[in-house]
Amino acid sequence: MLTVERPTVPSPRDDGLVDAAVAPIIRHGRGSTMLMAALAVPVLAAVGAWVYQVSHGLSVTGLNSQVFWGVYEVDLVTFIGFSYGGALVSAILRLTGAHWRGPITRLAEGTAVVTLCVGAVFPIIHLGHPERLWEMFVRPNPTSPLLWDMVAIITYLLATLALFVLPLVPDVAAAAEQPDIGERRRRLYLRMAAGWLGTPEQRRVLDRALTVVAVGIVPLAVMVHTVLSYAFSLTSRPGWHSTIFGPYFVVAAVYSGVAIVILATAAYRRAYHLEAWIPALAIRYLGYLMVALAATYAYFLFTEVTTEGYVSERTTEGVLYVLLLKRYAPLFWTFVALGLVTPVLLVTIRRTVGAITAAAGLVVGALWLKRFLMFVPPLTQPLIGGSFGRYSPSWVEWTISVGAAAAVPLLLILLFRVLPVLSIDEMAHPEPPAGDVSARGLDDTEGVSR
Numbered sequence: 001m002l003t004v005e006r007p008t009v010p011s012p013r014d015d016g017l018v019d020a021a022v023a024p025i026i027r028h029g030r031g032s033t034m035l036m037a038a039l040a041v042p043v044l045a046a047v048g049a050w051v052y053q054v055s056h057g058l059s060v061t062g063l064n065s066q067v068f069w070g071v072y073e074v075d076l077v078t079f080i081g082f083s084y085g086g087a088l089v090s091a092i093l094r095l096t097g098a099h100w101r102g103p104i105t106r107l108a109e110g111t112a113v114v115t116l117c118v119g120a121v122f123p124i125i126h127l128g129h130p131e132r133l134w135e136m137f138v139r140p141n142p143t144s145p146l147l148w149d150m151v152a153i154i155t156y157l158l159a160t161l162a163l164f165v166l167p168l169v170p171d172v173a174a175a176a177e178q179p180d181i182g183e184r185r186r187r188l189y190l191r192m193a194a195g196w197l198g199t200p201e202q203r204r205v206l207d208r209a210l211t212v213v214a215v216g217i218v219p220l221a222v223m224v225h226t227v228l229s230y231a232f233s234l235t236s237r238p239g240w241h242s243t244i245f246g247p248y249f250v251v252a253a254v255y256s257g258v259a260i261v262i263l264a265t266a267a268y269r270r271a272y273h274l275e276a277w278i279p280a281l282a283i284r285y286l287g288y289l290m291v292a293l294a295a296t297y298a299y300f301l302f303t304e305v306t307t308e309g310y311v312s313e314r315t316t317e318g319v320l321y322v323l324l325l326k327r328y329a330p331l332f333w334t335f336v337a338l339g340l341v342t343p344v345l346l347v348t349i350r351r352t353v354g355a356i357t358a359a360a361g362l363v364v365g366a367l368w369l370k371r372f373l374m375f376v377p378p379l380t381q382p383l384i385g386g387s388f389g390r391y392s393p394s395w396v397e398w399t400i401s402v403g404a405a406a407a408v409p410l411l412l413i414l415l416f417r418v419l420p421v422l423s424i425d426e427m428a429h430p431e432p433p434a435g436d437v438s439a440r441g442l443d444d445t446e447g448v449s450r
Contacts, residue, residue, distance in 0.1 A: 017277065017424055018175060018177070018420075019178070020272070020274055020422060021171065021175065021421055021422035021424050022175050022420055022421075023274070023421070024268070024271075024413075024416045024421050025416070025417055025420070026178075026180050026181070032271075035413070039409055039410040039413075040406075040410060042399075042403045042405075042406040043406050043407050045399050046400045046403020046406075049399040049400050049403070053125075054130065060396050061394050062391055062393045063391070064391070066379060066380065067379040067380060067389050069379060070393060070397065071393045071397040071398070071401055072122050072125055072126040072400075073122070074372045075400075075401050075404055076119055076122035077228060077249070078256065078367065079118050079404065080119035080120070081225065081256050081257060081367070082260045082364075083111075083113070083116035083156075083160065084253040084254065085255070085256055085257005085258050085259075086257045087156075087163060087257075088221050089257065089261055089286075090105045090214075091163065091213075091217045091221075093105065094210065094214045095211070098285075100281060100285055101426070102422075102427040103274075103277055103282050103423070103427060104282050105423045106421060107264045107265050107268060109160070109163055109164040109167075110164060110421075111261055111264050111408075111412065112160050112164070113161060114408055114411040114412055114415065115260065115408055116160055117157075117411070118408055120153055136150060149230070149231060155224075156217075156220055156221065156224045159213060159220055160217070162213045163213050163217055166206065166209055167206075169192065169194060169206065170193075170196050171419075171420045171423065172189035172190075172419070172420070173189065173197075173198075174425070175420050176190050176193065188418075225250045226246040226247075226250060229246050229249040230246075232245060232374075232375070233246070237378050237379070238313070238318070238319050238381055239320075242308075244300060248304070251293060251296050252367060252370070255290065255294065255297050255367065256363060258286055258290045259290060259360035259367075260360070260364055260408075263357060263364065265282070266356075266360075269283075269353075274421075277427070284351060284353075286356070287356035287359065287360075290356075291344050291347050291348060294339075294343055294344050294363075297340070301340075305320065308320060318381050319381055322377055322381075327377075328373055328376075328377050331369060331372070334369065335369050335373065338365070338366045339362060339363055339366025339367060339370060342359070342362055343359035343362050343363050344359075346358060347359050379391070
């Protein structure tokens with residue numbers, strides 16, 4: 001008989017869970033400081049490149065009259081997709097009562113907040129005159145999907161912050177009791193704890209609030225990324241005008257979001273030796289979820305290519321031709337190989353933490369490439385005669401993109417230099433599946449026991 005194993009969740013007072021949760025706050029040596037300095041260099045370079053772009057105009061980018069959306073829009077959709085995936089993972093695991101969620105929820109929620117903040121700046125970066133941004137608030141255009149996309153992103157940011165902050169209340173109360181936490185942080189934690197004592201009434205209120213936020217954030221995340229897809233699908237541009245774009249965007253967001261959560265979890269697990277608290281089983285389950293999402297995304301990709309290719313409208317046929325057989329074919333088949341096939345093989349055959357982490361890294365890079373292929377090739381196609389357009393990102397665009405990518409781990413390091421990296425209360429008070437009492441105390445190193 002096969003029984004699925006899961007990690008034992010010890011008491012924070014007895015087994016050092018609080019010490020492990022605050023390890024990034026207390027234990028950061030020269031290596032951590034050097035890493036932050038290395039990440040700060042491309043971030044500062046990106047700020048300088050944006051200042052240069054503002055002073056010289058969008059002519060310093062590779063954008064032109066035909067290809068008017070490029071790397072900036074790819075970055076926008078990619079980073080916001082990371083956020084939706086992280087928040088959905090945390091919310092859905094919370095609602096379904098997954099017993100293994102405790103060690104990863106804080107990292108998933110923190111990643112969601114950080115990536116959303118980074119992604120939300122790209123509409124501003126793309127503006128030729130960012131000082132005119134205020135006009136969207138004072139003179140909004142209700143018929144524009146960009147307006148509703150802005151409203152949805154702001155609403156989603158508030159919900160994501162609530163999902164991140166609420167579980168922190170009991171955790172900072174526990175962290176405030178640590179002797180090495182420092183007086184300044186102790187005062188901050190006591191204010192954030194708001195008199196938390198862990199009484200049954202306080203837990204009932206907190207659980208109810210978290211359930212409401214988790215229930216609300218699932219349809220909100222789906223709606224926001226669907227609205228984001230409208231900026232493309234509500235046009236007559238060949239390759240974009242598709243009813244499949246909404247679910248296509250949502251599945252891609254969750255797929256890449258799960259991958260970025262795996263990367264963040266594996267990094268903190270190794271850097272601070274949290275193997276006893278972030279078990280291999282939790283990362284393995286995330287890997288299985290990533291495989292399921294890979295299969296779903298492959299289905300959408302197959303449906304898109306076959307339906308548009310079978311009808312063979314002239315303009316759409318041109319997009320498919322350059323995508324599958326001509327100019328962009330090497331990039332497209334690279335995505336298929338590295339973003340769909342290889343991650344599935346790594347997770348299903350190897351099933352180790354290292355293999356799953358490598359698969360997640362491939363997914364993150366491949367999904368960025370796929371979004372580039374989704375946005376740029378249709379813009380190069382002439383609508384009524386004329387020649388094919390071309391687009392090559394300039395050094396300004398690459399510098400800003402690399403800086404944004406570096407900003408995500410930098411902000412995560414700064415965030416968890418202040419707040420506990422593990423969800424102390426959830427791990428100290430697990431909710432095992434109904435009727436499953438014998439599973440406690442099992443070791444997760446084997447995965448299954450016979």
